[in-house]
Amino acid sequence: GAVVSQHPSWVICKSGTSVKIECRSLDFQATTMFWYRQFPKQSLMLMATSNEGSKATYEQGVEKDKFLINHASLTLSTLTVTSAHPEDSSFYICSASLGQGIYNEQFFGPGTRLTVL
């Protein structure tokens, strides 16, 4: 149990376009979902935390107008990278939690590789 999927697994887009990444909890309802970004040889960096039905909380330095997060249901959160640029190329990973905040284990998706040309 506790499976999280992401779609697409990889995407290549032109600079200036927008890309949407979906994160789904397949067999449980996720009150909280998290979005991370990982650059090569680097650690995962938390971008934002989203709770179902409310606005996402963004980490310092993450542009909320560039990285739009929607958590419309207990099983789906989306991350939209707007007006993507080559420096946005990265590995984006989501996670989902059964309960509120960090008290419950986070289950991670397989990640989405974004390449912006």
Place this chain on the structure above:
Amino acid sequence: KQEVTQIPAALSVPEGENLVLNCSFTDSAIYNLQWFRQDPGKGLTSLLLIQSSQREQTSGRLNASLDKSSGRSTLYIAASQPGDSATYLCAAGANSKLTFGKGITLSVRP
């Protein structure tokens, strides 16, 4: 601000060796400590989760310990196999966040 350190960045061992991967964190006020495995280009696989009230967790050949007061956790891998080759990340849970280390890339030689 929580900082998580994993040293060394890379490790190469012969098959069959028992090994210990270290993780240190600066803020001892954590809720839990997780160890993950990441294969190249892939997502994270959760290995072990230790709640702050626990001292260790075991799963198969893996054993993770937690010493909050000293800000350390270790992942013990018994009888290593080539299939254990991957990057191992630890993450400290505190203040509603998981803070990750950069990981240790393990290579187990046949």
